[in-house]
Amino acid sequence: MEILIKITTFLLLGLILIFPILILKRLKKNILLNYSLLSLLILAILIVIFTWWNNQSDLILLNNFGYNINGMNHNEIYENVASVNMEKVKNIETSIMGISWPLKAVFGFATFIPYLILLYIGKIVLDRMKNKSIT
Structure with missing residues (x-):
């Protein structure tokens, strides 16, 4: 279960990193405006999905380890958790406490x-280098 969750998380992160590059390669006219609007929109959607998935995957893992999220005290919460998994469960429990996933999405977007600006500047620099080498 952990491996499947990690693979999904890395795929989502890869999409976040690759989509702006693909958008930049596809655009021909009004590149700055179109790139900004498209990449910001797609990036916002992907980051919301990514942060939501991180939260949900932590809850899935806690449930998989036997953590009782509806328990009233420590005995009820941890009664089904194996002693081998206790440290992992406490680390996951600590990671889901604190700021919520929507706020993490806002920080991730910011x-x-x-990254989007650096990609655009890199595209401009590469285009100018190509134009100089052709002439």
């Missing part, structure tokens, strides 16, 4: 905006 973090990836410079």
Whole structure:
């Protein structure tokens, strides 16, 4: 179960990193405006899916390890958790406490905006290098 969740998480992260590059390669006219709008929209959707999936996968793993999310005290919460998995469960429990996944999505979106800008600048630089080498 853990491996399937990790694979899905890495695929979503790969999509977040690759989609702006694919959009940049496909666009021909009004490249700045179209790239900005398309990449921001798709990036927002992918980041929301990614952060939601991280939260849901943690809940799935907790349930898989026997964690009782509806327990009233520590004995009820951890009664079905094997002692081998206790440290993993406590780490996952700590990671889901704190800020919620929508707020993580907002922070993730703000973090990836410079990535989009760097990709666009890199595209401009590569185009200019190609034009200089042709002439």
